[in-house]
Amino acid sequence: xxxxxxxxxxxxxxxxxxxxxxxxxxxxxxxxxxxxxxxxxxxxxxxxxxxxxxxxxxxxxxxxxxxxxxxxxxxxxxxxxxxxxxxxxxxxxxxxxxxxxxxxxxxxx
Amino acid sequence: xxxxxxxxxxxxxxxxxxxxxxxxxxxxxxxxxxxxxxxxxxxxxxxxxxxxxxxxxxxxxxxxxxxxxxxxxxxxxxxxxxxxxxxxxxxxxxxxxxxxxxxxxxxxxxxxx
Numbered sequence: 001x002x003x004x005x006x007x008x009x010x011x012x013x014x015x016x017x018x019x020x021x022x023x024x025x026x027x028x029x030x031x032x033x034x035x036x037x038x039x040x041x042x043x044x045x046x047x048x049x050x051x052x053x054x055x056x057x058x059x060x061x062x063x064x065x066x067x068x069x070x071x072x073x074x075x076x077x078x079x080x081x082x083x084x085x086x087x088x089x090x091x092x093x094x095x096x097x098x099x100x101x102x103x104x105x106x107x108x109x
Numbered sequence: 110x111x112x113x114x115x116x117x118x119x120x121x122x123x124x125x126x127x128x129x130x131x132x133x134x135x136x137x138x139x140x141x142x143x144x145x146x147x148x149x150x151x152x153x154x155x156x157x158x159x160x161x162x163x164x165x166x167x168x169x170x171x172x173x174x175x176x177x178x179x180x181x182x183x184x185x186x187x188x189x190x191x192x193x194x195x196x197x198x199x200x201x202x203x204x205x206x207x208x209x210x211x212x213x214x215x216x217x218x219x220x221x222x
Binding site for chain 2: 033044045089096098100101
């Protein structure tokens, strides 16, 4: 089976840096994805790591360590619009994505 | 082109009634997925299609739930004899292939009274 753990909530001020950790247990692993979901909205893709290392996309970066079954999403220069839920998701041996429970990021002025 | 669309956007039904939820994936996307999200919770995988076939139906919560996809495009998720615990947002997503980024629709908010 598969399980993912991520913190339930993180609060930070505008302009700060936030790191959301995700640890996973899976019988098959093809990669770790991150999705953002605003209240009432649909999840939208942020990043995907299939190999170890850091992937940078603008203010967001994602990291993966396959040997540690661990990854994180780094949000830099936080903006109010970044207030949302962030989900890590593991891609198993076929098409299924297993999502974590989500981390609510609250950005304060 | 257009994104993933779902209908209806909201559905209120009485316990015991059947409901059908529809998903129109992005044109050309071969893979289609159904998820369920309860209030404040993560996404629960239900089923996925590659073309018209569903290799894994193990995510469906009970035999009251079924799904089909025709013509490699539109998919319908049917819930028979709805129960109050079925109340949730049902999300559909599609991707070009099984390892590609998934694009989500806006969801159908189902409320069973």
